[in-house]
Amino acid sequence: MxxxxxxxxxxxxxxxxxxxxxxxxxxxxxxxxxxxxxxxxxxxxxxxxxxxxxxxxxxxxxxxxxxxxxxxxxxxxxxxxxxxxxxxxxxxxxxxxxxxxxxxxxxxxxxxxxxxxxxxxxxxxxxxxxxxxxxxxxxxxxxxxxxxxxxxxxxxxxxxxxxxxxxxxxxxxxxxxxxxxxxxxxxxxxxxxxxxxxxxxxxxxxxxxxSLSSLVRKDFRVGRGLCQLQRYHPERYGTPGVPPRPTGVKSPDQSLPPADRLTFGALAKVMVGVRGLGYAREYLAARRDSSEGSRPGPSGLESS
The missing domain is CATH 3.90.550.10 (Spore Coat Polysaccharide Biosynthesis Protein SpsA; Chain A)
Incomplete structure (x- = not known):
């Protein structure tokens, strides 16, 4: 077997x-x-x-x-x-x-x-x-x-x-x-x-x-994560303060009805802005507590 x-x-x-x-x-x-x-x-x-x-x-x-x-x-x-x-x-x-x-x-x-x-x-x-x-x-x-x-x-x-x-x-x-x-x-x-x-x-x-609130919370968190990726892994994701190009926000498909294209296009732009706010929030927070140092990063399986 x-x-x-x-x-x-x-x-x-x-x-x-x-x-x-x-x-x-x-x-x-x-x-x-x-x-x-x-x-x-x-x-x-x-x-x-x-x-x-x-x-x-x-x-x-x-x-x-x-x-x-x-x-x-x-x-x-x-x-x-x-x-x-x-x-x-x-x-x-x-x-x-x-x-x-x-x-x-x-x-x-x-x-x-x-x-x-x-x-x-x-x-x-x-x-x-x-x-x-x-x-x-x-x-x-x-x-x-x-x-x-x-x-x-x-x-x-x-x-x-x-x-x-x-x-x-x-x-x-x-x-x-x-x-x-x-x-x-x-x-x-x-x-x-x-x-x-x-x-x-x-x-x-x-x-x-x-709901709009749940979508905003998610994209705000994504924006924070983009800055944290740069903060903790600059060798791969770049220097904090220079946001990466927006990804994961899809433009409306042209085959959609006009009303949906307009609504979805507006929501996509708003979500890009929300991610930017999340990024800015994390960047400013990192500057405030930079003197405290960073917590340890990923470790092996034996860690607690």
């Missing part, structure tokens, strides 16, 4: 009880009786999220509840799962996502057939029944995982498979980053010579952001 490597699915979460319940329910049929373990890493939630995770963990020995209370960072939560899991392949899924029946089996089949070390899956954004203009805009911008891998050498951490030996070689996610940690890690993996693969036929589902 062919050797089957051990697998762990890692889900970070912070104050999202319904999202983590949805994701665990979606993943649970695919981990039961298969030797796959699900590590749910709570990042210091202050609501009922930890109680929900504990409830699932108490009824299913394949589900492990982890806590990362020291560092407020989704990447720190993912690192906690990587350190704890002893599996040879680690899959990363965000809380609030869902996967179809057979997702894990299909993904592992592709991962194994192409002898991948690092692989991103296809992500489809799902709309509510009566979507707002913001929700339709977010859906239109899409989740271009294939383009990320091909042109920017990374896959988002919501749809990522990585072999453990890659972490042992290049280190963990940089927990200092509020956004862009997936890109920074992927770029390290690429620079170390590992091949990257896109599993276009393996699809996961992510709900759209359906």
């Amino acid at each position: 062919d050797y089957e490597p051990s697998v762990a699915v890692c889900v970070p979460v912070y104050n999202d009880p319904e999202g983590v319940r949805t994701t665990i329910e979606s993943l649970r049929p695919q981990i039961d009786d298969r030797g796959v373990r699900l590590f749910v890493a709570d990042n210091g939630s202050t609501d009922e999220t930890p109680a929900i995770i504990r409830e699932y963990a108490a009824s299913n020995q394949s589900i492990v509840h982890l806590g990362e209370d020291c560092i407020q960072s989704s990447y720190a939560a993912r690192n906690a799962a990587v350190r704890t899991a002893e599996s040879e392949i680690l899959a990363f899924v965000d809380a609030d996502m869902t996967v179809p029946e057979g997702w894990l089996q299909d993904a592992l089949q592709v991962f194994r057939s192409v002898e991948a070390d690092y692989m991103g899956c296809n992500v489809e954004l799902t709309l509510p029944e009566d979507p707002s203009p913001v929700a339709r805009y977010d859906h239109h911008t899409g989740f271009p995982v294939e383009q990320y891998i091909e042109h920017q050498e990374f896959a988002p951490t919501c749809c990522l498979f990585v072999r453990r030996e890659v972490f042992e070689d290049v280190g963990l996610f940089d927990h200092r980053l509020v956004s862009g940690g997936d890109k920074e890690f992927g770029n390290r993996v690429h620079d170390a010579g590992y091949g990257m693969h896109f599993a276009g036929d393996v699809t996961m589902f992510h709900p759209v952001r359906d």
